[in-house]
Amino acid sequence: MQASPSPIRLEPFKVACSSCNLRELCLPVGMSTEQMQRLDEIVSARRSLARGDALFRSGSPFTALYAVRTGFFKTNVTSEDGRDQVTGFQMAGELLGLDGIGTERHTCDAIALEDSQVCVIPFNLLEDLSRELSDLQRHFHKIMSREIVRDHGVMLLLGSMRAEERLAAFLLNLTQRLRKRGFSASSLVLRMTREEIGSYLGLKLETVSRAFSKFQEDGLLEVKQRQIRVLDVAALQALVNGSGT
Amino acid sequence: MQASPSPIRLEPFKVACSSCNLRELCLPVGMSTEQMQRLDEIVSARRSLARGDALFRSGSPFTALYAVRTGFFKTNVTSEDGRDQVTGFQMAGELLGLDGIGTERHTCDAIALEDSQVCVIPFNLLEDLSRELSDLQRHFHKIMSREIVRDHGVMLLLGSMRAEERLAAFLLNLTQRLRKRGFSASSLVLRMTREEIGSYLGLKLETVSRAFSKFQEDGLLEVKQRQIRVLDVAALQALVNGSGT
């Protein structure tokens, strides 16, 4: 929570979307090389963050979207009275900052959970370009829509699942996204604390910890602090699809 | 839940956005009369629904967005195992169908909670037009972004508030939106059942009912079935901003 106030670091290097290994996951999905070059022109800066740094904070002016290049983030909203809720975890290829478009100010904090790099996408330039490139326009709309659908899924989880079901759903979601990025689906290292997981899932950290222990007892997982090995995906899946009320 | 399978009714009448009394709440916000006329061209159809009818259902192909002209809707998602979650209630001037853009299929059901009318906005035409009119483009992006922010607010509610706080937040949100539409902020008629409120708030209908009774006892509300009179806004507000964990 303490933001080591390291100065913003902007890399001078140019990283072309067209040669980025995330292009199949990120904003350029489905674009031609030619179109990608146009995109390259507006995505001119990268920014590096150390673990714990804020990419942006609630209330700060919105100017750009950010695509995670490397690293891992969490976003969280805070209500007036200090309630805190993690609204998501973002990994490579995912977009941050969509919340700020509506009011031209960010409405949540985005915090790096490990040393990370993001591509800076100035939003007015993105809008300009997406008026020219209908493929880009369409894809951007899809990204926003999917974010809405994702949020609905979280609402379903928060509104109707019990603790272990929530954790199972969370783990399955995480492994699925890691697999898409070429990582093992069975072995993962959590980048976030039990408390952050709990906040995301609407649970207390003790409950999260107990659920992990239970899963280990039952042979679904091997848990060593943040080192997780998934032993029985089917059982996790069964839990999620389980005793639906 | 039973969809009386009445045939889709399309009105022949043309209702110009430029003369619609919702233009300050709906898609045309901030557009010039000229621009609004362009919008009029693509919003060519209205559709009427009886109470209980589905505007669209999860899985059905996505072709258009819908702006509520009159009436009241709920949206709900259903998980594979039959869990159900109301994700929102929509009133005049609000947009339905954003969830479908990502996959070109709707991911939730939209059900009319009373006899209603919507304007049909074919999505490909909207995209075409918003490549021409940057004001429209910008406004549409804002609408999507605000939907994301709204969802984050619901997550906060579901993840960290107790039953009475949730209901208070819900009522305040409702009255605020009604006031914007020129209705009394203190007297309202709920369009949804206790069960639907409960589903939205992650509570059982009995809990919702008890919270209403409690509010009445404490002099915050007058409750007569679905007729609600708000007697003490400040107290409701205090509840929401109350004992933040």
Next chain:
DNA sequence: CGCGAGCTTGATGCCGATCAATGCATGTGG
């Protein structure tokens, strides 16, 4: 008028929060 959907209210039980103590890993300064 009588039926049924929706609402209220009460009694009981369970899940997860809370409170509290201990354990474990990392890092820091003497």
Next chain:
DNA sequence: CCACATGCATTGATCGGCATCAAGCTCGCG
């Protein structure tokens, strides 16, 4: 290099809020 501090995780004991089960009640409607 050890001693200790610190942050995070685990585990246990207890408590409380909401779910669940179970009657009645109300009101609109056929």
